Amino acid sequence: MNGGARQTARVVRDAQHIMLRGLPSTTTAQDLRHHISQAQIAGVGDVAIYYKHFRPTGKALLTMVLPDYTSDALRGLREINIPGCTLEAETVEKPEELLGKPKEAETTNSRRLPILPIYGNGPSAHVPVRRSVTISGIPGRAGVRHIETMLSDFKVAKDVRNPVQAVPLPPKKFALDSRFFVVFDSESEAQRFVRKYHMTRYKNVDDASIVRASLIL
Numbered sequence: 001m002n003g004g005a006r007q008t009a010r011v012v013r014d015a016q017h018i019m020l021r022g023l024p025s026t027t028t029a030q031d032l033r034h035h036i037s038q039a040q041i042a043g044v045g046d047v048a049i050y051y052k053h054f055r056p057t058g059k060a061l062l063t064m065v066l067p068d069y070t071s072d073a074l075r076g077l078r079e080i081n082i083p084g085c086t087l088e089a090e091t092v093e094k095p096e097e098l099l100g101k102p103k104e105a106e107t108t109n110s111r112r113l114p115i116l117p118i119y120g121n122g123p124s125a126h127v128p129v130r131r132s133v134t135i136s137g138i139p140g141r142a143g144v145r146h147i148e149t150m151l152s153d154f155k156v157a158k159d160v161r162n163p164v165q166a167v168p169l170p171p172k173k174f175a176l177d178s179r180f181f182v183v184f185d186s187e188s189e190a191q192r193f194v195r196k197y198h199m200t201r202y203k204n205v206d207d208a209s210i211v212r213a214s215l216i217l
Contacts, residue, residue, distance in 0.1 A: 015070050015091035017098075018062040020077055022087045023049075025056045028217040029129065032060055041076040043069025049217065050098075053170060054120030054134045054181065061098060061123040098122055118165050118181060125216050128183055131157070131190040134167070135180040137202060137211040142166070142178040154193050155185035177209060190215060 023032070029047045036044050043064050050059035062077075064070050070091060077089040092098060120127070120134070138146055144164050157163040160183050167179040184190040194213045202208040 013071070014067055015093070016064045016067050017092040017095040018064070018070065018073060018077065018089055019050075019092050020060045020062060020087060020089050021058065022085050023058045023060060024082065024085060025058050027056070027058075027060070029060070029124075030217065035080050035082065036077075039076050039080050041073050043073060048123035048129075050123055051125035051216070052121050054125050054167060054179070054214075054216070061092070061095075063095075118167055119170070120167065120181065127181070127216055128157070128160070129216050130187045131184045132216040133182050133184065133190050133193055134214050134216070135182065135197070135211065136177060136214075137209045138178045138180065139176070139202065139209050140178065144180065146178070147180050147182075150197060151182065151193075155189050157183040157185050 020032075027049065029049050032047050032049075033044075036047070043066060044062055045065040046063040048061045048063075050057050050061055062073070064073060074089050074091070078087055080087055125132070135147060135150075144166055147164070151164065163183040165181050167181050169175055182190075182193070184193065194215055197211050198213040200211050202211050
């Protein structure tokens with residue numbers, strides 16, 4: 001075995017994270033767990049869909065419970081059959097660059113609450129899954145006050161700082177509407193919001209833009 005092959009074998013042996021590519025953009029973490037279970041792939045501790053600007057990228061980050069499972073998992077993941085898709089799986093050498101967690105900040109009552117990143121990049125967009133919602137279709141460069149009426153009948157999270165935020169555009173990007181990100185108090189509240197507002201007209205005006213509300217799953 002040459003030096004490069006030995007190094008590759010060592011990386012696989014020591015790795016505890018796998019990046020899976022080629023998934024349909026509609027795949028949720030729960031969907032992927034189902035495929036993993038059907039394929040009888042052992043040792044998968046966590047599954048997180050990888051997002052860019054709060055949009056799924058067709059990639060997922062898998063965390064193994066022990067590195068011992070990684071080699072077999074790589075082979076099993078590549079053999080998962082999803083119609084129209086060719087899956088690629090490889091180990092992640094520097095997972096700390098992908099797994100960065102929100103910083104914490106002191107509040108007036110001395111509770112430490114996480115400051116959520118607002119770009120929505122990374123595994124699970126680095127936000128609480130199933131109770132986080134992105135809202136788009138709000139016309140112009142609107143501020144948070146433009147969606148306060150929509151949120152008036154819903155409970156937003158108290159365990160994160162700034163649970164309602166405008167999502168800034170990436171550098172050198174332009175859009176005709178604004179996007180927002182909301183963390184709700186519970187999964188049921190997030191689902192209720194999506195049911196009420198997804199694919200409705202903004203402010204119920206007939207010719208207004210269409211609002212889209214999407215759960216981070």
